[in-house]
Amino acid sequence: MMDGYGPMMAWGWMWLFWALIVLGVVLLVLLAMRVFRGSSIRPGDERREGTSHRPLTARQILDQRYAKGEIDTEEYQERLKHLAADR
DSSP, rough: OTTTTSSHHHHHHHHHHHHHHHHHHHHHHHHHHHHHHHHHHHTOOOOTTOOOOOOHHHHHHHHHHHTSSOOHHHHHHHHHHHHHHOO
8 A cells, every 4th residue: 555645645634735725815814904904094093194103292282173173263272372371
């Protein structure tokens, strides 16, 4: 005979081959998700594109709150005066 290396031995290696193929596809999908998700700015993120390592200044936060409608014009101008006085 063939000392245990007959046709059935090929089936033993086939499951390993397909398991590696499936694992590779899963890893590629996870990598693609990480790349595409990491390249965009998510809603609610306090950072702007290009300044990911620097926090926003008080003026930038105030401008954002005014733009979102969280504060009215009167409150915006009052807080802006306070910020200018602190300098």
